[in-house]
Amino acid sequence: MNLSLKRMLGLAMIAGGLSAGAAQAQTTLQFYFPVAVGGPITKIVDGMVADFEKAHPAIKVKSIYAGSYSDTLTKVLTAIKGGDVPQVSVILSTDMYTLIDEDAIVPIESLLKTDDDKKWLAGFYPGFMENSRTGGKTWGVPFQRSTIVMYWNKDAFKEAGLDPEKPPQTWAELVSMGQKLTKRDDKGNVTQWGIQIPSSGFPYWLFQALTTQNDVRLMNEAGTKTNYDDPKVVEALQFWVDLSRKLKIHPPGIVDWGTTPKDFFERKVAIMWTTTGNLTNVRANAKFPFGVAMMPANKRRGSPTGGGNFYVFKKSTPEQQAASLVFMKWMTSPEQAAKWGIATGYVAVSPAAFETEAMKAYVKDFPPAAVARDQLQYAWAELSTHENQRVTKALNDGLQAALTGAKTPAAAMKDAQAEAERILKPYR
Amino acid sequence: MxxxxxxxxxxxxxxxxxxxxxxxxxxxxxxxxxxxxxxxxxxxxxxxxxxxxxxxxxxxxxxxKAWDAAPFARYFLNSFILVTSILAAQLVLSTLAAFAFARFAFVGRDVMFALVLVQLMIMPDILIVENYRTMRALALPDTILGIGLPYMASAFGIFLLRQTFKGVPRELDEAARVEGCTLLGLLWKVYVPLAKPVYIAFGLVSVSFHWNNFLWPLIITNSVTTRPVTVGLSVFASTDQGIDWSIITAATLMTSGPLLIAFLLFQRQFVQSFMRAGIR
Structure with a gap:
């Protein structure tokens, strides 16, 4: 990278000498991108990057696909410690504190020069900015962001004698409808579950939908304290556990995240909660009419936000940082955000993107695309603290222990809180 | 049993x-x-x-579908170059080092062998950052050589071959010398043939380890032209949009296929090698 940059600078200097400084040096950006959404995504990103380079010939972007979100974080942190840095990367919004603690990233405000820049940063949905700000500064720019939504099988609703156009609006309705939707064969084996909330990998995220609906936050804004043992948190967990263990309308034990859409396609489950990032997948593969709705409310509606932000790294040159800003502004511009949202199902990150012709036409043709956006007003920041991996794991372990019946919800959350306290104490 | x-x-x-x-x-x-x-x-x-x-x-x-979703042909080529270059370098270096450790008395031999043994105790993953720095100093990130270089001097290979060479009867060694065999000739004509089962066993372990290695290749490579199949495969393991098991398993079978077939073909030899090379 360094070599090619030097060469380019050299060439540009020669060119500059010839044309009396008229030519600008070409700036190269390394852009790390996690492939969180399946094969074709790399082609979409490549296409967007190529369009960007066409519009900005002075900037060259080298996109580097770095596997899953956690692989990308590992790769970025190793590269930084090894003295080699990317200039821009998409990483989970929840890794903000980790990146700050590593002193790896710069606040976005430090890049802003013009009023137009400031207007751009103010243009995102506030729900997405909750996970991008701390201590009065913005550290990440929303890009592939999502919330959890509820998908339901309209055919299954009809068969159960329910109105296929009316998904459950409250937890109580979810239970009563779930009971009607759960089908058993003669031997009592379940052939179709009422509801499925996946709990493998990152159960905390799905759980946060329940806690948000129960009107309780899992952590403070500074990312230094968790509230895992709050009675309302325990209540939310009790509800989740009851769905499977007491009411028996939710598959028992740990439910796999990755195969949940598949269970939905195969009619093993009538209602599923999963990311809006799945919308395009469900639309392509569900062989029955389906609906998408906000998740039901208990004390309030709610969902955590999720997904990845752009970060700009500290060790890049001022020219590269300026170029990074240009790149991020372009990638999150209304037209590109709309294109990205339509291609993937992620929520376009700004209200302006929903005002573009392309997005308007898409929403008109396919109204579920707007559900996640409408739910955003009830959305809270995804669980994120200092030492994020370890603090989150404490909660994940507690949740899985409760779901498998190894611990009661109250005991599981008490243990999780104790573990989180131990880890977070040095940060207060 | x-x-x-x-x-x-x-x-x-x-x-x-x-x-x-x-x-x-x-x-x-x-x-x-x-x-x-x-x-x-x-x-x-x-x-x-x-x-x-x-x-x-x-x-x-x-x-x-899986084949079309990623440039697998290129990934296979990369993996093939990677494992063969590592194995070749490992065999040459380990043989020479093991021979020296087994049959020569020189100052600091035991200390150096102890250092080799220490290297056996260290997980390579701990060294990722340091290895990255070294590769960067050599301008090797994002090259196949950069993936392989940290593994080319294998402590395990040196240890295994030294033990085997030590077990070669002195009489054979001396007889060859009396016949006027040069030092390298001795190594090539006496020691290496006698250690053949060990070479096969070591080769199998080395090839399968480096064929399957994921983290280091992921970190040190950035482009399609250098990435091995494991890293290419990780594109399919992405979970945000749900998992299509059919395509994942097809891709997995493709990537592990060459090793599986090789093992089935040479199964008898491998098993025998392991039995003969068993830890002494």
Whole structure:
């Protein structure tokens, strides 16, 4: 990278000498991108990057696909410690504190020069900015962001004698409808579950939908304290556990995240909660009419936000940082955000993107695309603290222990809180 | 296992054998189950991924889709170059080092061998950052050589070969010398042929380890032209949009296929090598 940059600078200097400084040096950006959404995504990103380079010939972007979100974080942190840095990367919004603690990233405000820049940063949905700000500064720019939504099988609703156009609006309705939707064969084996909330990998995220609906936050804004043992948190967990263990309308034990859409396609489950990032997948593969709705409310509606932000790294040159800003502004511009949202199902990150012709036409043709956006007003920041991996794991372990019946919800959350306290104490 | 053979009650020897065979079959089936599932899923349409119907139509479509989704031909080439270059370098370096450790007396030999042994105790993953720095200083990130270089001097290979060379009878060594064999000739004509089972066993372990290695290649490479199949495969393991098992298993079978086939072909030799090379 360094070599090619030097060469380019050299060439540009020669060119500059010839044309009396008229030519600008070409700036190269390394852009790390996690492939969180399946094969074709790399082609979409490549296409967007190529369009960007066409519009900005002075900037060259080298996109580097770095596997899953956690692989990308590992790769970025190793590269930084090894003295080699990317200039821009998409990483989970929840890794903000980790990146700050590593002193790896710069606040976005430090890049802003013009009023137009400031207007751009103010243009995102506030729900997405909750996970991008701390201590009065913005550290990440929303890009592939999502919330959890509820998908339901309209055919299954009809068969159960329910109105296929009316998904459950409250937890109580979810239970009563779930009971009607759960089908058993003669031997009592379940052939179709009422509801499925996946709990493998990152159960905390799905759980946060329940806690948000129960009107309780899992952590403070500074990312230094968790509230895992709050009675309302325990209540939310009790509800989740009851769905499977007491009411028996939710598959028992740990439910796999990755195969949940598949269970939905195969009619093993009538209602599923999963990311809006799945919308395009469900639309392509569900062989029955389906609906998408906000998740039901208990004390309030709610969902955590999720997904990845752009970060700009500290060790890049001022020219590269300026170029990074240009790149991020372009990638999150209304037209590109709309294109990205339509291609993937992620929520376009700004209200302006929903005002573009392309997005308007898409929403008109396919109204579920707007559900996640409408739910955003009830959305809270995804669980994120200092030492994020370890603090989150404490909660994940507690949740899985409760779901498998190894611990009661109250005991599981008490243990999780104790573990989180131990880890977070040095940060207060 | 030897418990049954040493059973003092002679009559129950058959029962012991039966139990042993049953146990072996059970373990074998448990071991093979994921592989069998992968084969089933890869050759059937997505709708049969979780349904076992013998009459389900076979298809190669999953392989076509997986092959098209990523430049696998290039990944295979990269992996092939990677494992062969590592193995070649390991064999040469380990042989020479092991010979020196086994048959020469020189100052600091034991200290140096102790250092080699220490290297055996260290997980390579701990050294990722340091290795990255070294590769960067050599301007090797994002090259196949950069993936392989940190592994080319294998402590395990040196240790294994030194033990084997030490076991070669002195008489053979001396006879060859009397016949006027040069030092390298001695190594080549006496020691290496006698260590053949060890070479095969070591080669198998090395190739399968580096074929399957993921984290280091992921970190040190950035582009399609250098990435091995494991890193290419990780594109399919992305979970945000749900998992299509049919395509994942097809891609997995493709990437592990060469090793599986090689193992089946040379199975007898491998097993014998392991038995003969068994830890002394």
């Amino acid at each position: 030897s418990g049954a053979a040493a059973n003092p009650l002679g009559g129950s020897g058959r029962l012991g054998l039966l139990l042993e065979s049953a146990g072996a079959w059970l373990l074998g089936l448990i071991w093979a189950a994921p592989l069998l599932y992968a084969i089933w899923t890869a050759f059937h349409g997505a709708e049969f991924a979780a349904r076992l119907q013998l009459a389900a139509p076979l298809t190669l479509e999953n392989f076509v």
